[in-house]
Amino acid sequence: MIDPSCAGLLGEHRAPSTPLLWDDAGRRWLSAGEVRAEVLMLAATMARPGKQLIFLLAANHRSSLIGLLAAAAAGHAVALVDPTLPPEKLAALRDRYRPEIVLAADPSPALALCGGSNWTHVAVEGARPFMAYRQDAEADSPPAPELGLLLLTSGTTGSAKFVRLSWSAVTANARQIAESLAITPDSVAIAHLPLHYSYGLSVATSHLVAGGRIAFLEDAITSPDFWGKVLASGGTHFPGVPFHYSVLARLGLELVPPSVDTFTQAGGHLDARFQTLMQAKASDRGARFFVMYGQTEAAPRMACLPSERLPEKLGSVGIAMPGGCLRIEDAEGRLLPAGETGGVVYEGANVMLGYAEHRADLTRGDIMGGRLETGDLGRLDAEGFLFLSGRAARFAKIAGLRLSLDDMERDLGVLGMVACVDLGERIAVAFEGDMPADAKERAKALARACKIPATSFLIRTLPELARKSSGKIDYARVKEALNV
Structure with missing residues (x-):
C-alpha cells in the first residue's frame, strides 16, 4: 500500500499549488502537486510484494529527493550513497548489501553499478530518477519492518558501515x-x-x-x-x-x-x-x-x-x-x-x-x-x-600523557586552519597555506602547557587540508599527504 504522506515527510496539508522544489535549470518552482504526482507515480512503479532495499545514488538534484520520498511512500528501505565514489567501491557496496532497486539522477554511475544481465532498466519520465531492478530479488531476506533509511558512516571513503534509521x-x-x-x-x-x-x-x-x-x-x-x-x-x-x-x-x-x-x-x-x-x-x-x-x-x-x-x-x-x-x-x-x-x-x-x-x-x-x-x-x-x-578516540599519548588532539587544534586554530594528527610518539601539526609567523612559538607554549617536549610537534604546511564531502577534515588523507 502506498503511503501518500511519505512516512510523514510530505504532509498532505500542503496545498497543491504551493511551491516546493526549485528547478535550477528552468529557474522556476515545482509545486507540491507536481512533486507529489512524481513521487506517487515512482512509488507505484516500485511497489512490489515485500520490503526491498533501494540504493539511491543521491546527487543534489530534485530527482534524488523524489526518489527518497517515493521509497518512503512505497515502504522500502533506502540507502543514500555518494554517486561520486569510485566504481570499485560502489560495486563493493552493491555486492555486500545486494539492493533490489537502484535509483540515480545520472544514469552513468547506475549503469556501471547494475549493468549485468540480471538487472532490468526502467524508462522514467519527468523529474523522476533513472531506475533499475535486480531480477533475483527473492534470494535475500527482506529488511526489518521498522528500517527506513541507511546512511554511510563515512560516505566519502566508501566505508561499508551503514547507520540504520527508522x-x-x-x-x-x-x-x-x-x-x-x-x-x-x-x-x-x-x-x-x-x-x-x-x-x-x-x-x-x-x-x-x-x-x-x-x-x-x-x-x-x-x-x-x-x-x-x-x-x-x-x-x-x-x-x-x-x-x-x-x-x-x-x-x-x-x-x-x-x-x-x-x-x-x-x-x-x-x-x-x-x-x-x-x-x-x-x-x-x-x-x-x-x-x-x-x-x-x-x-x-x-x-x-x-x-x-x-x-x-x-x-x-x-x-x-x-x-x-x-x-x-x-x-x-x-x-x-x-x-x-x-x-x-x-x-x-x-x-x-x-x-x-x-x-x-x-x-x-x-x-x-x-x-x-x-x-x-x-x-x-x-x-x-x-x-x-x-x-574519546581523538587522543594521542605522548610521554605517557593522554592528550586531546581536538583541544590542540582549538589552541593552534587561532593562527589559521590546522589539523593535528597522531604519529605515535609525535603529533603532526599541519597548517593550510602559508606557515603562520607565530606557529613555532605557539607550539612551544602549547608543549609547555601539556608538559611534553617541544620536539613532540612536527610542524608542516599543506596547500590545502584534505576534506570529506561534508567539509570535515579527512585526517587519514592529511596524514598521507604529509608523507610521515
Whole structure:
C-alpha cells in the first residue's frame, strides 16, 4: 500500500499549488502537486510484494529527493550513497548489501553499478530518477519492518558501515530541527550540502515537515554562480560546515543575498573567533546564526545553540533538541553533575536502530533503545548547555600523557586552519597555506602547557587540508599527504 504522506515527510496539508522544489535549470518552482504526482507515480512503479532495499545514488538534484520520498511512500528501505565514489567501491557496496532497486539522477554511475544481465532498466519520465531492478530479488531476506533509511558512516571513503534509521527517527529529528530553527512555510533551504550527508539530508527533511521550500544547488559556495542562484531562488537558510564559514569570513557577508536570514553551522568545531564574527554580522543584517551538534547516528541533530544565547554561551554547542536529553557519564556509566567532564550520552526518539555491515544486518530490529553513547567528551553547565572537549578516540599519548588532539587544534586554530594528527610518539601539526609567523612559538607554549617536549610537534604546511564531502577534515588523507 502506498503511503501518500511519505512516512510523514510530505504532509498532505500542503496545498497543491504551493511551491516546493526549485528547478535550477528552468529557474522556476515545482509545486507540491507536481512533486507529489512524481513521487506517487515512482512509488507505484516500485511497489512490489515485500520490503526491498533501494540504493539511491543521491546527487543534489530534485530527482534524488523524489526518489527518497517515493521509497518512503512505497515502504522500502533506502540507502543514500555518494554517486561520486569510485566504481570499485560502489560495486563493493552493491555486492555486500545486494539492493533490489537502484535509483540515480545520472544514469552513468547506475549503469556501471547494475549493468549485468540480471538487472532490468526502467524508462522514467519527468523529474523522476533513472531506475533499475535486480531480477533475483527473492534470494535475500527482506529488511526489518521498522528500517527506513541507511546512511554511510563515512560516505566519502566508501566505508561499508551503514547507520540504520527508522522513518520515525528521521521525521522526529526533522521536526526537532524545524522547531529549534523556527522553520516556516516561508523558509527556503539552500540545499548545497550533499544529500547523502546527514547534515545535508536534515536540511531538506526539516523544511519538508515544516511546509518550507527546498532549492538544491550543485555549485560550490566559491563558484561565481552560487550566490546568484541563491538570489534567484530566494534562499533563506544557509547551512555550512567550518570550511564554509572560514570562506565567508574571508569574502564577507556582503555577497550573501538579503533574503538569507538564517545561518546554521555543524559538521565540526568552528573557532570561537568565527562564531563571534558570524553572530555579529548576522545580527547586523537582522539574521540569526545557530551552532548545532549532531551525529549521523542521531538522524543527525542532538543539540542547538540559540542565536541570541551565543555571546554568553560561546564555545557551547547548545541544549538538547526538543524532546531529547543530554547526559554526562563517567566510564562506569554513572551520571555526572553539571560542570564535570565525561562521556556525552544522548537519549531521544531520533536515535538510530543500530549499525549494519552487510545485508544480513538489515533484518535486525532496534538494539539502541533510544540511547546513544556519542564517543564525545564534554560537560553540561547549570542550564544544560553542552560544552565539548573532544572525541574519546581523538587522543594521542605522548610521554605517557593522554592528550586531546581536538583541544590542540582549538589552541593552534587561532593562527589559521590546522589539523593535528597522531604519529605515535609525535603529533603532526599541519597548517593550510602559508606557515603562520607565530606557529613555532605557539607550539612551544602549547608543549609547555601539556608538559611534553617541544620536539613532540612536527610542524608542516599543506596547500590545502584534505576534506570529506561534508567539509570535515579527512585526517587519514592529511596524514598521507604529509608523507610521515
